[in-house]
Amino acid sequence: MTILDAAVRATLARLDREKFTRRLWSRDPGLWKKEPDHQRIIRNSLGWLDSPVQMLNQVPELIDFANEVRAQGFRHAVVLGMGGSSLCPEVCRLTFGSAEGYLELHVLDSTVPASVARVTKEIDVPRTLFLVSSKSGGTIEPLSFYKHFYDLGRKHKGVAAGENFVAITDPGTGLEKLAHEHGFRRVFPGRPDIGGRFSALSNFGMVPAALAGVEISTLLTRALKMAQACSADVPVPENPGVALGAYLAEAALAGRDKITFIMSAGTFSFGDWVEQLIAESTGKEGKGLVPVIREYIGDPDVYGQDRVFVRMALIEEKKRMVENRLEALEAAGHPVLRIDLRDHYDLGREFFRWEMATATAGALLGINSFDQPNVQESKDITNRLLAGFSTAGKLPEPEPVGEFEGIKVYCDLDKTPSNAGLSSTPLQECTECVAAFLKRAKPGSYIALLPYIEPESAHKASIQALRLHLRDGMKLATTVGYGPRYLHSTGQLHKGGAARGLFVLITAEDKQDQSVPGEPYSFSVLKMAQALGDYEALRSRGRPVIRFHLSARVPGGLDQVTTLFKSAVDKVLGWIG
Incomplete structure (x- = not known):
């Protein structure tokens, strides 16, 4: 033993x-906790314990709804959500697919314009059911997605566009009110006593699964x-x-x-x-x-x-x-x-x-498993940046510490050891910066790669190659979280967990953009504000963070970033050796 x-x-x-x-x-x-404020949250967060029983009782209702929309000619269902509102539907989509005759399930959980454009291209708007999914009813991403698709729906169906929309949200939220005002086909209530990440076996997970023809009675049993x-x-x-x-x-x-x-x-x-x-x-x-x-x-x-x-x-x-x-x-x-x-x-x-x-x-x-005290930090900075964009027409952009073949490098050199004597060539300057960043790693550290790009196969292959080189070279755990999705997943850990993470943000110029109807900013601006917001939130907590901005073609830019890291790893290992 x-x-x-x-x-x-x-x-x-x-x-x-x-x-x-x-x-x-x-x-x-x-x-979990003795403090009254914590206990109040915990008492209202344990509904997941009886969720399988409750949802089994609702199975006939969900199957009837799926049959209703199938009979009316709907062929696609798009979940517009983040975090706990999108991840279980994504598991069901990738694991089970869609049964014959049921709706093809899609999940949109990225503000990257290419992701919005991809989902838009994959569907036939008049025959698509959009599931606006948000427990709080105020999450900026699904509401922005809703504005995009509702605007498209109005071009096809006018004031009847709401018939193509369903809300999944807790009672009394702004989204519930919006759904009633705009004639949504249905509102499925969330349970206030189940937190988002514990909501897989509730309406947030089971409504999309039923529409795709998953045997939800078997899953729940x-x-x-x-x-x-x-x-x-x-x-x-x-x-x-x-x-x-x-x-x-x-x-x-x-x-x-x-x-x-x-x-x-x-x-x-x-x-x-x-x-x-x-x-x-x-x-x-x-x-x-x-x-x-x-x-x-x-x-x-x-x-x-x-x-x-x-x-x-x-x-x-x-x-x-x-x-x-x-x-x-x-x-x-x-x-x-x-x-x-x-x-x-x-x-x-x-x-x-x-x-x-x-x-x-x-x-x-000894922690409260049911709160998320640091998630709001990045959101607050993002909202401030968007407010500034509304008046100034641009987002703030600090000076990079280095630039190499269309890649700009941003990091806090004042907090980075061994930053003196940067070499004269752009490649050497950037390599020194990355090496100084990596030198902050210790045994037990981990490296989080956080790309704000479309997770298409070529991009994922490049990111995977980079993470394996870092793991094998530095002997450190690596994680990958595509932005802004990770903000609703691992973002809490990054800022509130043990100070063992090194964070690599990768942003890129967008070849195409999509407006957010009714807002002064586009999806590209929203995405960048979210990346900058998290970068600033990590810096404010003293977390080692570096950002690469790709102005050229993304696959080529990712290859250059990998080259920088390979050289930097060799340099760090040379220092250690």
Whole structure:
């Protein structure tokens, strides 16, 4: 038995004595925090515990609605949302696709103009149902998407354009009011006692899934079975959700806070959902678990001692090559957890298991798993920048510290060590800057790549090549979050979690732009304001951050950024050596 295994066993025994699971199901906020303000939030955030039961009762209503819109000729459904409002629909879209005769599901969660244009091109507006999905009803991205598509809808259907829109939002929000004023076809209520990242098994996840023909009754039944396996009557050591959460928390307390997911093809998209759940729930008060997804598995010598590996695979997709590598990692002392799924519908089981595990881990780390205290910081700066744009007609743009072949480099040199003696050539200047940035890494650090570009295949391949070079060269965990999507996912962890991240923002000139009807700014301006807002929020917290702005062709620009990092990694390793 390893030291970690012994610690987990002791923790589970303690939780059993303290009746942890019974207290959780009785919605005792004292499991997480004692302060009244925290307890008020927690008491109103535990509705996910009974969500499988409630949603199973609503299945006939959702199926009837799906049949209604199918019969009226709708062929596409577009989710306009961010974070918890978009990630479960995206999992369903990529995992299940659309059943024959049902609506083809699309998800728009990016303000990058190319993303807006791509979705617009993929659909036939008159035969498309738009799901404006926002718990708060005031999120800037889905409201901007709504303005874009409602304007297009009016050109086809005039005042009847609202028939193509559905709102999914909590009762009493501005979006609910907007839906009634503009004649939306339907409003599906969110539950105020379920937070966004815990809302997969609610209307936010199940309405889009039903429209695509996913067998939501099967998905929810699997979730219910997991809820029963995690019930108050089950001893803690046998509780799959609590036991997983205890393992992750004890691993983090032992310095293994990088939860690295190795997913088979049939479970791959689940990583995006669980990434938000873990990062936004635990990344606060200088603590947190860092989820690492889509980082190809490597040999043991490329990993530090800060990893826990979680392999999730459909039984039919388990590969001997991957298992051999996992066994090599275990032999090198890395913890490896394995989760097998019978079929895709077992993802319903995993939605609930990981919600329970994340809530448990937060309690053991002494944090409130259900708030997001630092998410607003970037939003506030973005709103200030947009207000300035409305009067000045432009966004502020500081002087770059270096420029190389159409790439501008921005970083805070005053806070960067070894910044003296920058070489004279542009390439050397930029390399020195990047090397000084990387030198701020320590054992246990991670590097977050945050590109504000369309995640098309060529771009993703370039970003993946860059992250693997950084991982293998620096022996550090790497994450990738496409902006502005990551602001609603890992953004809380970046600013509120442990100060171990190094943040690489990549912005680019847009070849095309899309106006936001009724606003003085376009999607390109909104995207850039969001990037600059997060850059400033990270700087204000003393986080190491660097930004590359690509003025030339994006794939070529990404290749140049990779070249800079390769040279910088060599320089840093030379300093260390």
